[in-house]
Amino acid sequence: MDYRFLPKKGLSLFVDGLLKDFKVYGPVKMDGFPVYEEVSSAKELLLMHSPSHITPKKYLFPQRETLLRFKTGEKPQVEHAADADNQVLFGIHPCDIHAIRLLDRVFAYGTPDVNYLRRREKTIIIGTECLPDKFCFCRSVNTMTAANDFDLFIHDIGAGFLVKIGTEKGKELLFRHVKTRKATIKEISKLVEFHKKKESMFTASINAEPSTLPLIYSGSYDSPVWEEIGKICYGCGSCNLVCPTCYCFDVRDDISLNMKDGERYRVWDGCLLEDFAKVAGGHNFRKTRGERLRHRFNRKFQFQVDKFGGLFCVGCGRCSRACLVNINIVEITNKLIEERETGKKE
Amino acid sequence: MESPYLLRQARIERITRLTEKERLFRLVFEDDKTLGHVPGQFIMLSIFGAGEAPISVSSPPDTRNEFEICVRVVGSLTNVLHTLLKGSTVGIRGPYGKGFPVKEIENKDILLIAGGIGLVPMRSLIKTILLKRGAYGRITLLYGVKSPEDILFKDELDEWSKVPDFDLRITVDKPHPLWKGHTGVVTRYLPELKIDAERTAAVIVGPPVMYKYVIMGLGEKRIAGHEIFLSLERRMKCGIGKCGHCQINSVYICQEGPVFRLSDIRRLREAI
Amino acid sequence: MTKNMPKPKVAFFSFTCCEGCQLQVLSCEDELVDILNLIEIVNFREAIDEKRDDYDIAFIEGSVSRQHEIEEVKKIREKANVVVALGACSSTGGLNCLKNKFPMEEVKKVVYGEKSKYYKYFDTIPARPLDAVIPVDYYLHGCPITKSEFLNVLKALLTGKRPDMPNYPVCVDCKMTGNICVFEKGKTCMGPVTRAGCDAICVTYGAVCWGCRGTVDNPNTESHEETLRIYGLTADDLVRSFDLYGGWNKYGGSK
Missing domain, CATH: 3.40.50.700 (NADH:ubiquinone oxidoreductase-like, 20kDa subunit)
Structure with a gap:
């Protein structure tokens, strides 16, 4: 892999350069918390931040996205909407880089989802490093570092930035806007050191090999855990909506007041919400919160793994962080592991 | 790359009122291509401004650019559909999913069990089978409805009952003053059916509550799990395996179903 | 047509x-x-x-x-x-x-x-x-x-269609809007049990949700009481929070 060294002041030049051709989104502070917003200069960007509440997936799979535009009438007219700008997602953490890799797979699988794929095509991903908080557990699911699936990866090494080249496109952009030089072994080793430090900082971890988790989950269908956490769960869907790999959506129509022009759009949905699996006739296939929690946890550790390969939990801890009743994905998983080991299921 | 959400437009050519709540719509595409479906598949039906919903196809495969759907008023979109007049245009995507194994069940006795509007996709299958009557053995249709007023396709049921070797039994849930036929749930009539389990394929379509009991009943008849086919209903928003609503464990109903072989989903928790 | x-x-x-x-x-x-x-x-x-x-x-x-x-x-x-x-x-x-x-x-x-x-x-x-x-x-x-x-x-x-009435809580609207959770900021709100559809306008503009839209169909009221308690609300505060827009459900027309 190609590593370059970018002097400290080069970053601002680089971002200015990007801003000429792209919308640039990156982490900024809002009410004291990191969120991804559009930026107009490098000054606004956070170079080291804890995980954002809402994931950067919103730039690839927006909360609300128009799919079709139509005109009603005798002969309705319909056209496909695929509005996508060239964009740079800056400051994407390894967990979210992995999450985007998984979303790429989902939306390309079977019938390709043109809306997502078109946005993705026009997106440049620039990763940055991070340090874990008490909810992060990426180390436990092999997503602590990202080897590829980004265009560039920038790491602050004090005197300047170590820039890992992920794609030709990323390299071309870097070379177009700033002068860099080949990074020295010493500079590269700073990233290795950083990873060592990061690795030692996790307080949350899953007590089993990631590859064993699908099996553990498949054996835990009848665990009492689901009913227990179902009792305290709000069914508010926050865990779904902050998850970087949740991609379920609802499709709705909106029509303007002239009752002629309208659009069909999709919005984020969540399997924890009461009506998610309810059919028009009224039957609800996952009526209890416990069933819905089981479904969500299994989607992360078993169901989607069977379907797409690879765990669908990237260890960002957002769901645990967002849960008001402290349903913690690491604790639940460890509990299931323990139940399996002790064979205890009262 | 074309958007999977784009649709073909179809005109409502005929509307037939079947019951208080159900109407049959004959739809003709604006283009000259067929729908190209197999019995048991579904389409996504659009009314602009009202939305989109999965609807099963009720007619057999057709060489013309037309097909039929039978729709009960149950939700928002179906409500609006029932206010549309002949000549209105609707949007169609699909067909989607896997249908009934029409070819595989050839040369077998066919046991069909339908509950309520389960007869709608079943009709597509029955009509397909009857077009090639000689290729199939005895046909038994057990059809359960709430009350006599709910019986769909009355004329066609009459016709089918006259087909040689076609045993039709309709049962209504509760006794009704105007009903002289069978009463009670469909499972009640399973024991008395003469079935050669070795050469029978069973197909079940009905409301969620029906499956468990019918499957038990068929088990008692010694029909093997791989000879039982059923169509599962779930909420669907995309039809292309993305939106997540129809997911049961690792299975997307819109992709791998709605028709399943019982032996394939027996271990699929939440399926039945 | x-x-x-x-x-x-x-x-x-x-x-x-x-x-x-x-x-x-x-x-x-x-x-x-x-x-x-x-x-x-x-x-x-x-x-x-x-x-x-x-x-x-x-x-x-x-x-x-x-x-x-x-x-x-x-x-x-x-x-x-x-x-x-x-x-x-x-x-x-x-x-x-x-x-x-x-x-x-x-x-x-x-x-x-x-x-x-x-x-x-x-x-x-x-x-x-x-x-x-x-x-x-x-x-x-x-x-x-x-x-x-x-x-x-x-x-x-x-x-001719049935108007959509959300049966999910304001938390959803907050996430859609990208708000930082009120609880995260150390305050409390009624959002987790309140029916959404307001685009979380109060939270978006710096206030908290008072629950004016009534609850979702099946609110987890017990959990919410517990959450509010953990965030420092007294028993009286709790009653007031739930009473403000929930008076009918609680007191009905009995008195």
């Missing part, structure tokens, strides 16, 4: 409330021309002089809190094909139901003055939502309602 119908006739009525929801309707200035192309307004005291009784759709604002209002809303129900409860007072009983905690005699004394010997003659009954008196077809929640939701209900009725 739906069945050719004449413009539906629409009426607005107001009972016990601040009339703020009607004001929201009237604030649809930019949309007014389009609206009047679609419907005919035949009764709307706050906006027009005309008063006709031949309406198809009735939007009813306010809770029912006097005996004679019961008769009035019943009459409206008889005439209208569709009745829509407009705003919190009408859809859930709203703030007005706070008075149901007390005996009506006491309420009258406080409101009209004990010294006035006439307080006895004022007609007041425990405040109640519209559906405690007549069947309601659709609900517009909120204190006040949101303009966009009003327009959506109107469009749905004209399309």
